[in-house]
Each structure stands twice: as structure tokens, then as C-alpha cells.
Amino acid sequence: MRTMVGLALVLLAFGAYAEDDESTPCDNVETDQQSYECAQYSRTTAERELNAAFDDLLQRIGEQYEGQDAKVADLSKRLRDAEAIWKQLRDADCKVETFDVKPGSKAFETAQNTCLAQRSDDRSEYLQSLGLQ
Numbered sequence: 001m002r003t004m005v006g007l008a009l010v011l012l013a014f015g016a017y018a019e020d021d022e023s024t025p026c027d028n029v030e031t032d033q034q035s036y037e038c039a040q041y042s043r044t045t046a047e048r049e050l051n052a053a054f055d056d057l058l059q060r061i062g063e064q065y066e067g068q069d070a071k072v073a074d075l076s077k078r079l080r081d082a083e084a085i086w087k088q089l090r091d092a093d094c095k096v097e098t099f100d101v102k103p104g105s106k107a108f109e110t111a112q113n114t115c116l117a118q119r120s121d122d123r124s125e126y127l128q129s130l131g132l133q
Helices: 002-017 032-064 069-097 106-129
Strands: none
Touching: 032 069, 032 106, 069 106
């Protein structure tokens, strides 16, 4: 389990932070404590990026449908509803992925944070890819 979480953290850190030149807790992860800190950092960063992607999408909707307040309101509501449902699915999936890890342990928190970060990164990419016509 530790090897799988460590590999996931390295891949996540490399993909999410490849363009950043500054040091992160995900640089040179070798210990369980470093994996734990990297997972916390990855989750925080991924959730911040997810919120930014969602806000950017709402802004694009406003720009695309400028002057069409009813359309903007309807589509924005649909997106907020979808986001709430997606968060429930993300949380449920991460509960499945962490089933065999002792709740409350650092290993559990590392696995959970890694899962949440990966799902949030995937969702950010999806939201950014939405090409509204």
C-alpha cells in the first residue's frame, strides 16, 4: 500500500507541479512523513485549482451569454448542482479506496488526501475542457 501511495504521490506531484520552479513538500519524497506532507499539500493545491477552474467556468458562461441573464442563471445552477453531486461521488470513491487503511492513521490521511487530490485534478481538467457554444 505504501509503495502504491508513494508512486501516486510522485506522479501527482510531477504532473501538477511540473511548471512550478519553487520547492514543494512533494520534492524528493522518501519517508512516510514526507508522503503525508506531500499528500496534504497536493490536496490543498488541487482543491484550490478546482475552485479556480469552477470560477473560471462561471466567468466564461457570463461572458458567453452576456445579456442573457436567464441562461446564465440556469446554466450556473446546473453546474453548481453537478458540482455538489460530483463531490459526493468523489468522497464516496475515496472511501472505497481507503477502506483497508486504519481510519485516523497517517497512512489513512495520506491515502485519502492523495485520492481527493487526484479526483480534484481530474475534475479541474474536465471543467477547463468544457467548451461552451
